[in-house]
Amino acid sequence: MTAYVLHLAILAGIYIILTVSINLIIGYAGQVSLGHAAFYGIGAYASALMSLHYHFPFPAAALTAMLAAGLCGLALGLPTLRLKEDYLAIVTLGFGVIVDLVFLNLEITGGPDGLPGIPPPSFLGLNFREPWHYLILVIVTVILVLIATYRLVDSYHGRALRAIRDHEITAQVMGINTPAYKVVVFTLAAVLAGLAGSLYAHYITFINPETFGLHTSILILTMVVLGGMGSIAGSVLGAVILTILPEMLRQAHAYQELIYGGLLMLLLIWRPAGLLGRGKLSLKFLKRES
Amino acid sequence: MFFQQLINGLTTGSVYALIALGYTMIYGILGLINFAQGEIYMCGAFVAVLLLATGKVNFFLAVALGMGAAALLGVILERVAFRPLRGFHPLVPLISAIGASIFLQSLALLLFGPNDRPFPIQFAFTTIMIAGLPVSTLQMTILAAALGFMGLLIVFVRYTTYGKAIVACALDRDTARLMGINVDRMVSLTFLLGSALSGAAGIMMAIYYNATYPRMGLLPGLKAFSAAILGGVGSIPGAILGGLLLGVAESLGAAYISSGFKDAIAFAILILVLLLRPQGILRGRGD
Numbered sequence: 075m076t077a078y079v080l081h082l083a084i085l086a087g088i089y090i091i092l093t094v095s096i097n098l099i100i101g102y103a104g105q106v107s108l109g110h111a112a113f114y115g116i117g118a119y120a121s122a123l124m125s126l127h128y129h130f131p132f133p134a135a136a137l138t139a140m141l142a143a144g145l146c147g148l149a150l151g152l153p154t155l156r157l158k159e160d161y162l163a164i165v166t167l168g169f170g171v172i173v174d175l176v177f178l179n180l181e182i183t184g185g186p187d188g189l190p191g192i193p194p195p196s197f198l199g200l201n202f203r204e205p206w207h208y209l210i211l212v213i214v215t216v217i218l219v220l221i222a223t224y225r226l227v228d229s230y231h232g233r234a235l236r237a238i239r240d241h242e243i244t245a246q247v248m249g250i251n252t253p254a255y256k257v258v259v260f261t262l263a264a265v266l267a268g269l270a271g272s273l274y275a276h277y278i279t280f281i282n283p284e285t286f287g288l289h290t291s292i293l294i295l296t297m298v299v300l301g302g303m304g305s306i307a308g309s310v311l312g313a314v315i316l317t318i319l320p321e322m323l324r325q326a327h328a329y330q331e332l333i334y335g336g337l338l339m340l341l342l343i344w345r346p347a348g349l350l351g352r353g354k355l356s357l358k359f360l361k362r363e364s
Numbered sequence: 365m366f367f368q369q370l371i372n373g374l375t376t377g378s379v380y381a382l383i384a385l386g387y388t389m390i391y392g393i394l395g396l397i398n399f400a401q402g403e404i405y406m407c408g409a410f411v412a413v414l415l416l417a418t419g420k421v422n423f424f425l426a427v428a429l430g431m432g433a434a435a436l437l438g439v440i441l442e443r444v445a446f447r448p449l450r451g452f453h454p455l456v457p458l459i460s461a462i463g464a465s466i467f468l469q470s471l472a473l474l475l476f477g478p479n480d481r482p483f484p485i486q487f488a489f490t491t492i493m494i495a496g497l498p499v500s501t502l503q504m505t506i507l508a509a510a511l512g513f514m515g516l517l518i519v520f521v522r523y524t525t526y527g528k529a530i531v532a533c534a535l536d537r538d539t540a541r542l543m544g545i546n547v548d549r550m551v552s553l554t555f556l557l558g559s560a561l562s563g564a565a566g567i568m569m570a571i572y573y574n575a576t577y578p579r580m581g582l583l584p585g586l587k588a589f590s591a592a593i594l595g596g597v598g599s600i601p602g603a604i605l606g607g608l609l610l611g612v613a614e615s616l617g618a619a620y621i622s623s624g625f626k627d628a629i630a631f632a633i634l635i636l637v638l639l640l641r642p643q644g645i646l647r648g649r650g651d
Contacts, residue, residue: 163462175624
């Protein structure tokens, strides 16, 4: 039982990183990404391949994962972020499908069978084979990510991002380089998703393309909307709730996607600010014009 | 071989074009992507297939009812997922439509199960020779029916009062309202037309691939959206051109490059178009 609770806590930690990172794109830059699971997968595969083939220690493998996911984010963000937000949604969705196909068809990624036998991290004389050791690693990472995100959104750059979200043209007139900001924040979110992928791969020690498909992207999106777009505490809450809830409703497994889809629609209609996004700021940004 | 692939591409391309018309018309009038367009396509196919499976309904009636059900779903969707969110930040209706899409897909999965359903009736399609080249009459029928629907749509939009009212709303909603056009009704009508066409597309694909299943709308929906962008989103001829071009590119790409990456070709084209000519081939309303 305790092992199971530990397992859920570790997964919740990984989802918190994913949710906080995509919240930067949705809640702060005002863009929608539907391919976030692809960056998560790129991170997981990059990290796994580096440790399996080149025996990289975990920190180096995780850095490679962040770099690989970040580069892909940059390559995808550069052409598309000049355009309107709905284009990004479709392009990232298509990107997710392409990445999934690449994982399925390449030999080096093991095709549909995936990659087994990824070593658990051990560095600085510490061994993270035990689940609760791993939980500490995840918690430390989550705290670092949260501190970095809070520092970012409260800084000059965070205010610039919110200005872009609220009114792009006004932001531009104020001298904010809006395309550059959007590309940077999109890349940053991809980097964090890559980190989450690395944490996942070395924890589960086996990865296959199934984990990184569209349904995961939708799950992360639902977590953000549930917690409140533009609220970091909300992202944490949304990630925790949606990690635990499906476990409590095991019998309702078949209804899981139905619930997520319905939840997305109903939340936006009745409570567009999400559970925690009740602050003036979030509501104002959602109800922009009329 | 080349000719055969070309015909294959034109057949699937004409179906993409029908779905792309729905995207492009809705985008034209509301400036929004209806993410659930693929599920409307699936709904049309399911209603027709289930009706035909009872054995009591004639083919043309089943097609009409399938298109009708798709149109109804489109209108309901607009009421539930789009209209309450008008005037919000554009990503709000976008996410709501994504939710609707997931919801409908999993609802179909629960109701009908994950398995492929074959098309309940058999047709006597054969291959005939035209100018020394083999042509499947099934493909010719699909192509002709798709082009027929497109022709009807163009005639409706160009020459009827309601069609012109839709164009007026797409050009300038506020001015259209001042001219006495009921904008809400035109938005509903746009959803009705676009969804009926997607429903027809779904039925055609159900016959062509002899398979109807809950997730059938996902990839055609995404590809049709790429087609709408390729042609120039908001432009009706653009959607048709984009759909046909995309179908041909996909079919030739699968034959001569790699069949494993067939589904990636449409998205590669989408990203290239956004990079090189974001307004599409025929200048649409996208910027």
